[in-house]
Amino acid sequence: MARVEIRDLRVHFGDVIAVDGVNLDVEDGEFVVFLGPSGCGKTTTLRCVAGLESPTSGEILFDGKTVTQLDSMNRNVAMVFQFISLYPHLTVRQNIAFPLKARRLPKAVIEEKIQWVSRIFDLAEILDLRPGRLPPGARQKAALARSVVRDPNVLLLDEPLSAIDEQFREEMRWELRHLQKELGVTSIYVTHDQREAMSLADRIVLMNEGKIVQVGAPAELFNDPTNQFSGFFIGSPAMNFVRARRKGEKAALAEGAATIALPDNVMQLMGDQEVLLGIRPQHVATIDREAEFGCVRTTPSQVNSVGREHWFDFQLGDTTIKGMSQSRVAQGTGEIIARLDVEHLHVFDLKGERLRGEDRS
Amino acid sequence: MSNTPQMPRELSDRVLCGIFIMPTLGVLLLMVAYPFISLLYYSSLSFSVLRPLVPARDMGLLNYELLLTDPDLWQRFIFTGKFVFLTVTVQFILGITVAYYLQRDFRARDFIFTLFMLPMMLCPIVVGFLWRYMFNSEWGIVNVIIAAFGGTKLDWLGVADNAIIAVVIADAWMWTPFVILLATAAFRGIPKNLHEAASIDGVSAAYRFFRITLPLSMPILLIALLLRLIDAFKQYDLFFALTGGGPGAETMTVSFEVGKIAFKYFYTGQASALAVILLIIIVGLSMVFVRYLNNVGKEQ
Numbered sequence: 001m002a003r004v005e006i007r008d009l010r011v012h013f014g015d016v017i018a019v020d021g022v023n024l025d026v027e028d029g030e031f032v033v034f035l036g037p038s039g040c041g042k043t044t045t046l047r048c049v050a051g052l053e054s055p056t057s058g059e060i061l062f063d064g065k066t067v068t069q070l071d072s073m074n075r076n077v078a079m080v081f082q083f084i085s086l087y088p089h090l091t092v093r094q095n096i097a098f099p100l101k102a103r104r105l106p107k108a109v110i111e112e113k114i115q116w117v118s119r120i121f122d123l124a125e126i127l128d129l130r131p132g133r134l135p136p137g138a139r140q141k142a143a144l145a146r147s148v149v150r151d152p153n154v155l156l157l158d159e160p161l162s163a164i165d166e167q168f169r170e171e172m173r174w175e176l177r178h179l180q181k182e183l184g185v186t187s188i189y190v191t192h193d194q195r196e197a198m199s200l201a202d203r204i205v206l207m208n209e210g211k212i213v214q215v216g217a218p219a220e221l222f223n224d225p226t227n228q229f230s231g232f233f234i235g236s237p238a239m240n241f242v243r244a245r246r247k248g249e250k251a252a253l254a255e256g257a258a259t260i261a262l263p264d265n266v267m268q269l270m271g272d273q274e275v276l277l278g279i280r281p282q283h284v285a286t287i288d289r290e291a292e293f294g295c296v297r298t299t300p301s302q303v304n305s306v307g308r309e310h311w312f313d314f315q316l317g318d319t320t321i322k323g324m325s326q327s328r329v330a331q332g333t334g335e336i337i338a339r340l341d342v343e344h345l346h347v348f349d350l351k352g353e354r355l356r357g358e359d360r361s
Numbered sequence: 362m363s364n365t366p367q368m369p370r371e372l373s374d375r376v377l378c379g380i381f382i383m384p385t386l387g388v389l390l391l392m393v394a395y396p397f398i399s400l401l402y403y404s405s406l407s408f409s410v411l412r413p414l415v416p417a418r419d420m421g422l423l424n425y426e427l428l429l430t431d432p433d434l435w436q437r438f439i440f441t442g443k444f445v446f447l448t449v450t451v452q453f454i455l456g457i458t459v460a461y462y463l464q465r466d467f468r469a470r471d472f473i474f475t476l477f478m479l480p481m482m483l484c485p486i487v488v489g490f491l492w493r494y495m496f497n498s499e500w501g502i503v504n505v506i507i508a509a510f511g512g513t514k515l516d517w518l519g520v521a522d523n524a525i526i527a528v529v530i531a532d533a534w535m536w537t538p539f540v541i542l543l544a545t546a547a548f549r550g551i552p553k554n555l556h557e558a559a560s561i562d563g564v565s566a567a568y569r570f571f572r573i574t575l576p577l578s579m580p581i582l583l584i585a586l587l588l589r590l591i592d593a594f595k596q597y598d599l600f601f602a603l604t605g606g607g608p609g610a611e612t613m614t615v616s617f618e619v620g621k622i623a624f625k626y627f628y629t630g631q632a633s634a635l636a637v638i639l640l641i642i643i644v645g646l647s648m649v650f651v652r653y654l655n656n657v658g659k660e661q
Contacts, residue, residue: 050557050561051560051561052557052560052561071560072557072560072561072563073560073561073563073564073565074563076563077561078561079557079558079561081554081557081558083552083554084552084554085554085555085557085558086558087555087558087559087573087577088577089576089577098559098562098564098572099562099563099564102562102563102564102565102568103563146562150563
């Protein structure tokens with residue numbers, strides 16, 4: 001187990017900048033998830049830590065010692081890949097033994113270790129099967145077993161659950177989280193699935209275009225996005241964004257498509273410039289009577305009920321706002337009052353950076 | 362009654378299939394089945410194509426008996442086996458080694474690869490005569506080079522022990538590219554993931570090659586081996602051009618013998634019998650491989 005430091009990492013592939021100055025410390029035993037859209041540099045960063053990719057500049061340190069020049073053979077990292085990485089001609093048992101045999105460990109030790117991981121991962125029944133016969137979930141379990149069997153410095157996981165059925169994925173996620181804590185192995189996990197990231201991570205590292213956008217605990221990213229991208233990327237359905245500008249005592253939304261009363265602190269943040277207001281659909285509701293702040297009279301353009309959640313869309317100029325109501329919203333029957341919960345309103349400048357009050361750090 | 366509308370359609374599908382397959386099947390029957398059956402038939406006759414009017418005599422299995430009790434023929438088999446073993450071994454060691462080093466990405470790799478493929482494109486008889494000149498004991502380039510390094514010139518084609526080496530060199534020169542080609546294809550077919558997994562598992566390059574690359578390439582390499590074995594077994598042109606089966610009959614292979622019986626002595630019946638024996642050996646060999654390949658396929 002080790003502490004991992006990434007210092008000013010840059011990776012260029014020809015003219016393409018894949019990773020653009022990433023700095024990060026991963027604590028011993030921590031479960032960090034790199035999250036971002038495809039092409040954001042998360043996998044490249046992971047591969048640099050693995051030693052499969054050499055950085056253009058920057059350094060990787062394990063426990064304070066630089067490993068940038070070492071190849072993956074000598075870093076003692078373990079990795080689980082997105083697609084099959086089990087050796088298809090070997091049984092699960094031989095696969096797990098492979099890294100141990102390569103290290104010339106005595107037979108008894110190898111056998112003991114196999115017993116140990118097969119107990120943890122519940123592999124006893126498939127030990128003597130070849131990977132080709134296993135369902136994807138069992139395959140990844142075996143791959144996981146092979147990777148942790150030799151006490152790696154860091155466990156690297158590159159979208160390991162993406163090839164698995166939705167149903168089984170949930171279960172694997174839970175199990176993975178549990179095992180990681182039990183084994184206490186420093187883990188870096190790459191995914192583009194924000195729900196996966198939210199449920200697994202101690203800390204999420206949100207990346208976009210080769211840079212880190214925001215680092216924090218899942219709740220922190222959800223409740224306190226530092227810019228428009230994290231607001232947009234985290235949470236489902238995505239956060240609503242609407243342009244706003246002061247107009248007298250109120251704020252005009254979407255080029256004046258509606259005006260809305262906002263509390264002083266939000267008005268202060270806005271100043272005289274045009275800003276982006278961000279609010280999650282969960283914080284847009286319908287109410288019966290107008291409240292002091294955040295109310296818009298509108299007609300829903302679309303209504304969709306899922307169980308007890310009643311989702312509705314309405315238009316503000318060109319902008320579609322999505323909301324969620326606890327009570328049924330009738331479609332096409334005229335006006336409703338939509339209320340934006342101003343407690344959960346985020347203000348961004350037009351470049352997407354979050355504007356904060358001066359009292360906040 | 363409810364099924365009746367479907368019946369004609371299913372039938373017509375099958376008929377359609379039959380119609381589509383028919384031309385190919387016809388060609389196959391004409392080109393493979395007919396010659397094969399006539400081969401079997403001729404092998405039981407005392408018959409020569411030179412004298413089609415002389416009535417053929419039915420010999421039963423006598424042709425086979427005569428052949429298999431001829432100690433000279435066993436010498437041909439032993440020599441052929443020796444040649445096949447040597448040339449295929451050389452081709453595989455060289456071919457796999459070259460393919461291994463061609464895996465790495467370097468400049469001019471594709472150019473070098475193309476260069477390696479060239480010998481295979483040549484006509485075998487041309488290759489035979491090329492090497493015959495190169496192995497010429499007086500002015501051939503091989504001896505010139507040996508002499509330049511202070512060695513003694515060898516009589517390459519006049520001494521049986523040298524001649525087999527000469528033919529192995531020529532055959533390997535021509536057919537190692539085939540092994541390179543298939544080994545390269547096999548190596549490239551291994552998912553990159555597995556190599557990365559192996560390097561993360563911390564294994565050495567040699568360990569990785571012998572425990573991952575080679576076993577996973579086995580199906581393709583076995584097909585290459587089978588093809589090379591069969592081809593080497595049938596090698597005719599090189600012996601024809603290089604040694605003519607000599608000195609004496611010491612570099613005479615079985616297929617060379619078939620050619621001699623068929624087109625020098627024109628004992629068509631006996632030549633057919635020998636061809637059948639060759640065929641049985643080759644089919645037997647293929648069946649071993651096919652069975653093995655099927656097992657590999659099932660396991661993975």
